[in-house]
Amino acid sequence: MTRTPVFGGNWKMHLDLNEAIALAGELRNRLGSHRGAEILIFPSAPFLRPVVERLRDCAIAVGGQDLHFETKGAFTGATAPAMLTSVGCTHALIGHSERRHVFGDDDATVARKLTAALNEGLVPVLCVGETIEERRAGQTFVVIERQLASALAGHDTAALSALIVAYEPVWAIGTGETASPAQAQEVHAFIREWLSDNLGDPFAQATRIQYGGSVKADNVDGLMTEKDIDGALIGGASLKVDDFTRIVRFERP
Ligand code: PGA
Numbered sequence: 001m002t003r004t005p006v007f008g009g010n011w012k013m014h015l016d017l018n019e020a021i022a023l024a025g026e027l028r029n030r031l032g033s034h035r036g037a038e039i040l041i042f043p044s045a046p047f048l049r050p051v052v053e054r055l056r057d058c059a060i061a062v063g064g065q066d067l068h069f070e071t072k073g074a075f076t077g078a079t080a081p082a083m084l085t086s087v088g089c090t091h092a093l094i095g096h097s098e099r100r101h102v103f104g105d106d107d108a109t110v111a112r113k114l115t116a117a118l119n120e121g122l123v124p125v126l127c128v129g130e131t132i133e134e135r136r137a138g139q140t141f142v143v144i145e146r147q148l149a150s151a152l153a154g155h156d157t158a159a160l161s162a163l164i165v166a167y168e169p170v171w172a173i174g175t176g177e178t179a180s181p182a183q184a185q186e187v188h189a190f191i192r193e194w195l196s197d198n199l200g201d202p203f204a205q206a207t208r209i210q211y212g213g214s215v216k217a218d219n220v221d222g223l224m225t226e227k228d229i230d231g232a233l234i235g236g237a238s239l240k241v242d243d244f245t246r247i248v249r250f251e252r253p
């Protein structure tokens with residue numbers, strides 16, 4: 001089974017409007033007709049529409065960094081799934097570790113958000129990952145399994161067909177400390193096995209699993225040699241066009 005690699009640039013709460021449009025323009029020039037991988041960009045909510053416009057008719061898709069599980073109502077500060085699609089988003093990050101750990105999204109909230117994204121036809125990029133304390137306590141697989149089971153419960157393979165999973169160990173995000181290719185591969189293999197056991201092997205073999213956490217131009221090649229690593233979700237390095245371009249154009253020996 002060959003899976004098309006998929007790379008996501010998570011811009012988090014960075015850039016102003018002009019910088020966001022300029023970065024989108026540079027990405028368009030450098031990667032707008034790239035064929036070797038699928039490319040997703042997750043700008044802050046105020047910049048979604050202008051970035052979608054800047055990337056129109058090119059190979060780079062745009063997604064929301066988060067969404068609310070309700071469809072509309074008195075939810076100050078929240079973004080409804082249909083708001084994302086109405087500005088041209090096709091994807092959404094669900095359960096990013098900063099949502100879980102800074103904003104308190106628990107497993108139940110993440111599950112509701114994933115369902116809301118699917119109901120709106122958005123492709124969910126479901127983020128899972130353990131903290132350093134959980135890893136040290138030997139709980140990594142327990143945590144990953146709990147996060148997967150809770151988020152994906154009640155959905156069949158037809159509904160989840162476009163799902164992307166991102167394994168992002170919390171201790172590697174924004175710290176400069178990347179999981180080694182072998183450490184990442186061990187968890188990716190566990191995720192694929194879990195998907196196979198719970199949703200069937202054809203689904204597991206077709207589903208892309210990204211690695212995220214301090215991915216850089218100089219460590220992507222090693223990560224991408226591992227058989228269950230199908231791409232990356234990139235924070236810091238996605239703000240630098242040279243670095244992000246090199247990551248997307250990773251080289252396999
Ligand atoms: P980082 O962020 O690349 O800056 O570590 C990754 C992420 O949060 O998706």
